[in-house]
Amino acid sequence: MTIQSEPGHARLDPGLSAIMNERRQLINLAYRLLGSLADAEDVVQETYARWYALPRQQQDDIASPGAWLTKVASRLCLNVLSSARVRRETYVGEWIPEPLPEPTEWITGRSDGITVDPADRVTLDESINMAFLVVLESMTPAERVAFILHDVFRYSFAEVAEIVGRTPAACRQLASSARRRIRAAQAPATPAAQQARIVRDFKQAWEAKDIDALVGLLDPNVTAISDGGGLVSTALRPIQGAEQIVRSLVRLEGRFRNLTILERTVNGQPGLIAQQDGVTVSVIAFEVAGDRIRHIWTVRNPEKLRPWTVGPQHQ
Known part of the structure; x- marks a missing residue:
């Protein structure tokens, strides 16, 4: 079920318009909590389904519908995160968060035929770059929810406590623990132009087999991780070290020979995509520290490539 407000309905029912205006905020929150656009969309749809299941009188009694929707969506995300940990233990290969393109490159549709409202696209900022999302994956569900709600979306610890079901002091500790994980894993900031240059040099050297x-x-200690989800052939374990990764790239040269490698923004940072006959089959994200690439993440799972553009207009 997709819930969308129509212009005429919004004029007739300001309350409905206000409720639907929360949708983008909820999508942004759920994607950061889950690292999966598909799961985020499902959570937001379920949140609205629960709102519309309430009797009208009960809806009218809720002082802040936006706060109610956020609370429900966050609790649903907490449940999904708890079950996702079990699912990902049986995932074939490494699990990487779902990569996102720039808004102008977003396909307005889903594999199940549901149209995605352009207003629901995720806002690109530092809290959705791939390195950040990968660190979030190492956190407990409660840590992740407390940190994202407080540090990214600026909810008070009293509000977070009501959502997580713990005391404000406990939520403060959860967010503090999450912050330490982020700091320990964070690379020194590298200007975007420098990142783009290094990614471009990598692309050119790869194509030239240099x-x-x-x-x-x-x-020297770079790590490369591939995610095929068991649907396509991919490395089942991370590859460590510059020479090992280059040897792997050389072995893969035949597979990429018929592909077009393009520079793209991946989760708000310079990255690459590989296309075959205009269809994106791989998305590659990088973490750059100084003048070297420290991490490479390659997503080949087709289910995670739904938002990426197809078509010659973007070549």
């Missing part, structure tokens, strides 16, 4: 140039662009 092994020395590739090794020079990679941190």
